[in-house]
Amino acid sequence: MEPEEEGCPVDYLAPLTRTVEYIEKHLNEKITLKDLAKISGYSAYHLIRIFTAATGGTIGGYVRKRRLAVAAEALLNTERRVLDIALDSGFGSSEAFSRSFKSVCGLSPHAYRKRGVAHYVGFERPLDRISLCHRASGVTLQPRFVTLGEIWLAGIRERTAAPGTALPALWSRWNRLRAGVPCLAGGRSFGVCETPAEAACLEADGSVPYIEFVGAETSPFPELPEGVLAKTLTGGRYAVFTHTGAAASLAQTYDYIWGSWALTAGETLDDREDFEVYDSRFRGPECPDSQIDLYIPVRQSMEG
Structure with missing residues (x-):
């Protein structure tokens, strides 16, 4: 008998796991809803609704995004013609493939290949039992929207090769610095990724540099101790997701968002x-009941 994931019963996970495993094995073939329903054990009607409720997206959308992700790898790692990659990705022409690819990546397949740098934002990674369980219980699939004014922070920053890799040590250093400083005690803490992946320049070894800032909310112009920096977060409209679980699984929440x-x-x-x-x-x-709010900046809606 399969073990039960914490917070996710086997009878919920197993059918969806079978479904995504089948999709992954047949990405370059025709995939029908009838086949997926048979694999899952649900009717097509119920599979559509259960998949959407569990993952936040449609089955067709997931298949399309996975095919585009595999196509992106082929563009960088093979010399196959774009047309051949397009046909294997389920598109009837290179033109249709190019339109779909550009809508996700912002570049045409030819431009993406010429640039020669992997770009993962927008490409769906394959779902597995862990990520399915996380989407079911570890993240709000639909965010709330808020409009904020400026927020003033005091904290420290560090350059790192990938988001999250420097955070445990950085938070530890910050907590030591803020200890005993009244204007930094209590209140909310913030973690900010200051370097968007799209804007970062590659290091010599091919890694992408990020700058992580961690700190606490403070008044606009506080007197800060040596080594502590002031920072202002720009106000505006944000989509707010709530992550539930250990901080180590934050990467799965970001995988879903992006x-x-x-x-x-x-x-x-x-x-x-x-x-x-x-x-x-x-x-x-490390607490499984911890909650962290993630603020993603979005443009002001026309209605707003």
Whole structure:
């Protein structure tokens, strides 16, 4: 008998796991809803609704995004013709493939290949039991929207090769610095990724540099101790997702936001920094009940 994932019963996970495993094995073949329903054990009617409820996207959208992700790898790692890659990706022509690819990546397949750099934002990574469980219980699939004014922070920053890799040590250093400083005690804590992946320049070894800032909310012009920096977060409209679980699984939440939600939400992402907020609901980096709010900058809606 299969073990039960924490918070996710086997009878919920197993059919969806079988479905996504089948999709992954047959990406370059015709995939029908009838086949998926048979694999899952659900009727087509129920599979459509259960898949959408569990993942935040449609089956057809997931298949399309996975095919485009595999196509992106082929463009960089093979010399196959774009037309051949397009046909294997389920598109009837290179023109249709190019339109779909550009809508996700912002570049045509030819331009993407010429640039020669992997670009993962917007490309759906394959779902597995862990990521399915996380989407079912670890992240709000539909965000709330808020409009904020400027937020003033005090904290420290560090350059790192990938987002998240420097955070444990950076938070530890910050907590030591803020200890005993009244204007930095209490209140909400913030984690900010200051370098968007799209704007970063590659290092000599091919890695992408990021700058992580961690700190606390403060007054506009506080007197700060040596080594502590002031920072202002720009106000505006944000989509707010709530991550539930250990901090180590934050990457799965971001995978969902950038690889699934951002492609189908109909929202226009803004160039402001995204950030995380740690308030009284955060009970430690390893606590399964901890909650962290993730603020993703989006353009003001026409209705607003």
